[in-house]
Amino acid sequence: MKAAGALGANLNLSGAAGPRPNIILITTDQQSADVASFRMGSKFIRTPAMDSVAANGMFFERSYCANPLCVPSRASLFTGRYPTEVGVMTNDDRTKVHPDPAKFPLMGKIFQDAGYKTGYFGKWHLPITEKESAVHGFSTLDSASDDLRTSANAVKFLQAKRSEPFLMVASFLNPHNICEWARGQAMPLGEVGQPPTMTACPPRRPNYKPQVNEPDIVALMRRSYQSAPLFPVSGFDEKKWREYLWTYYRLIEKVDAQIGLVLGALRASGQEQNTVIVFSADHGDCQGSHLWNQKTVLYEEATRVPFLISYKGVTKPGTAKRLVHTGIDLIPTLCDYAGITAPAGLPGLSLKETANGKSAADPRQYVVVSNRMIQGAEIEGHLPTPDGRMVRGQRYKYCAYSEGKQRESLVDLEQDPGETINLAGEARVRKLLLEHRAMLAEWCRNTGDAFSVPSA
DSSP states (O other): OHHHHHHOTTSOTTSOSSOOOEEEEEEESSOOTTOSHHHHOSSSOOOHHHHHHHHTEEEETTEEOSSSSHHHHHHHHHHSSOHHHHTOOSTTHHHHOOOOTTTSOOHHHHHHHTTOEEEEEEOOOOSSOTTOHHHHOOSEEEOOOOHHHHHHHHHHHHHSOOSSOEEEEEEOOTTTTHHHHHTTOOOTTOOOOOOOOGGGSOOOOTTOSOOBTOOHHHHHHHHHHHTSTTOOOTTOOHHHHHHHHHHHHHHHHHHHHHHHHHHHHHHHHTOGGGEEEEEEESOOOOTTGGGOOSSSSOSHHHHBOOEEEEOTTTSOOEEEOOOEEHHHHHHHHHHHHHTOOOOTTOOOOOOHHHHTTOOOOOSOSEEEEEEEOOOSOOBTTBOOOOEEEEEEESSEEEEEESSSSSOEEEEETTTOTTOOBOOTTOGGGHHHHHHHHHHHHHHHHHHTOOOOOOOO
């Protein structure tokens, strides 16, 4: 890779005419897939910056994060490996685990070695320190979790004159401040005002009730989490949940304004036509679905995230139904656009051809998401810390857990997108249940995951 960068830093090594494209990765924290006005309309939310990216790009509507928690998700995004492979499954692992950089090279290093100027601005939350520039590869870095500072740094980076192409990450914190709002705390990045009357707030999620026949460990974990200071929503009524949604949408609008500043600087720099923009989030927020807020659970609101690829004049504006695993697919996709050979052994797939409008059958049968829930409180004399694995197939979604008597769930996402009914115990879906167990067992074998797949 170094030779390629030295000999042709500004050549498009993919064989196409013109210079190698710049790449901007924009991420938000805790934004669910469809919470933007280009997805849900503008009655309750307006996100013109995100909408502008979507207007020139491909939105992958079935995109899932690696793990619905910050550190394991980000560890996956920047190594291209599953959290189970790098050994990062919780936020606490940030200081306990240091993935081998020789085995798991990071995104910044990959692009730096290929001749790209690299910059990272905003929330870090990776299992290496910001000081380890020789490992992470970002030559310009400011890891302050301050969205105003993030956009200002990104604008400054875009205004600099340089001959080589660049990879820039703008990692925004919001709408993560919804966590503090739910706890009745001041929001670190500033308030958004008082919610209006209940009838003027968005309606609560249609799937706000607990899942029928949900696995017993999920019910126990809800009680465990809501007994902990981080998740004090057990007493929320309809009014409070609707105010939660109103506030959540305002926080997304707030971060959208900062994204707009970055996009404006890109246009002003004259580099828009030669820049690939990727927009995503590390994970989503449950928003009151199944009486959950925040993340960590395997429901759609927490695991399915926005994923947009926009390369003006190259990508085809529209929506793709291809299954995407953002953690493992991001680096292969960016390398493909840049004409860089991705590190050997990466399990992900490039999304470039799909984003550029090539229609083909989905190359995947399923994607797998993992979690480990450790942020609850002791309940019934026990502090539960279950592992979970989620298999998202073409139609059905299967989850299995390491604790509990009834350890599985199976949902028909085509007929029940809100995951309101667990079908796993029904005789009529026994064959489907076994098929999804086999998918998970196959994935565990292929990735070296020691998770115990149910067999009874």
